[in-house]
Amino acid sequence: xxxxxxxxxxxxxxxxxxxxxxxxxxxxxxxxxxxxxxxxxxxxxxxxxxxxxxxxxxxxxxxxxxxxxxxxxxxxxxxxxxxxxxxxxxxxxxxxxxxxxxxxxxxxxxxx
Amino acid sequence: xxxxxxxxxxxxxxxxxxxxxxxxxxxxxxxxxxxxxxxxxxxxxxxxxxxxxxxxxxxxxxxxxxxxxxxxxxxxxxxxxxxxxxxxxxxxxxx
Numbered sequence: 001x002x003x004x005x006x007x008x009x010x011x012x013x014x015x016x017x018x019x020x021x022x023x024x025x026x027x028x029x030x031x032x033x034x035x036x037x038x039x040x041x042x043x044x045x046x047x048x049x050x051x052x053x054x055x056x057x058x059x060x061x062x063x064x065x066x067x068x069x070x071x072x073x074x075x076x077x078x079x080x081x082x083x084x085x086x087x088x089x090x091x092x093x094x095x096x097x098x099x100x101x102x103x104x105x106x107x108x109x110x111x112x
Numbered sequence: 113x114x115x116x117x118x119x120x121x122x123x124x125x126x127x128x129x130x131x132x133x134x135x136x137x138x139x140x141x142x143x144x145x146x147x148x149x150x151x152x153x154x155x156x157x158x159x160x161x162x163x164x165x166x167x168x169x170x171x172x173x174x175x176x177x178x179x180x181x182x183x184x185x186x187x188x189x190x191x192x193x194x195x196x197x198x199x200x201x202x203x204x205x206x207x
Contacts, residue, residue, distance in 0.1 A: 032142065033192060070179050070186045071193070086194055087171045
């Protein structure tokens with residue numbers, strides 16, 4: 001993989017507590033799976049950086065290799081890969097995503 | 113002809129010896145989205161797989177096993193899988 005892409009990913013996930021690699025933007029997601037994760041994060045009131053991989057072909061391929069995960073979206077919390085849409089949704093429904101955010105010291109609005 | 117569904121079924125069966133495996137083509141739900149509009153569907157699937165191999169593994173590791181088994185299909189045509197990867201004990205609790 002392109003080293004500059006890998007460096008950029010490392011920097012983004014180090015500099016931001018919560019990063020979502022997605023298709024489209026948080027305001028205009030271009031894919032239902034990305035939209036679903038945005039919805040969960042928004043519902044939890046988590047501040048996150050959305051990175052649109054559609055506008056950057058090198059990143060689109062690079063993030064798949066970096067994470068060893070073939071699909072988008074991909075959620076990172078405090079530099080750690082959490083999962084894609086299914087995992088985020090399951091964890092949210094089980095309250096595990098909230099636990100993870102709490103454990104990692106990421107602020108969110110706990111509606112429950 | 114569900115070529116890719118059949119291929120994925122064969123590979124997942126071989127790789128993970130599942131107790132049960134359901135593969136459902138849900139491509140129609142993604143019609144119109146960029147790159148997904150292929151004639152004949154087979155771009156998006158729901159996969160429910162029950163295997164002892166998932167025992168002791170977290171969610172990410174389980175899905176990596178599934179993705180790993182069908183990497184060729186993902187590279188060629190399949191855009192996304194929605195995966196439920198359960199151990200037999202977990203599956204028993206759901207029913």
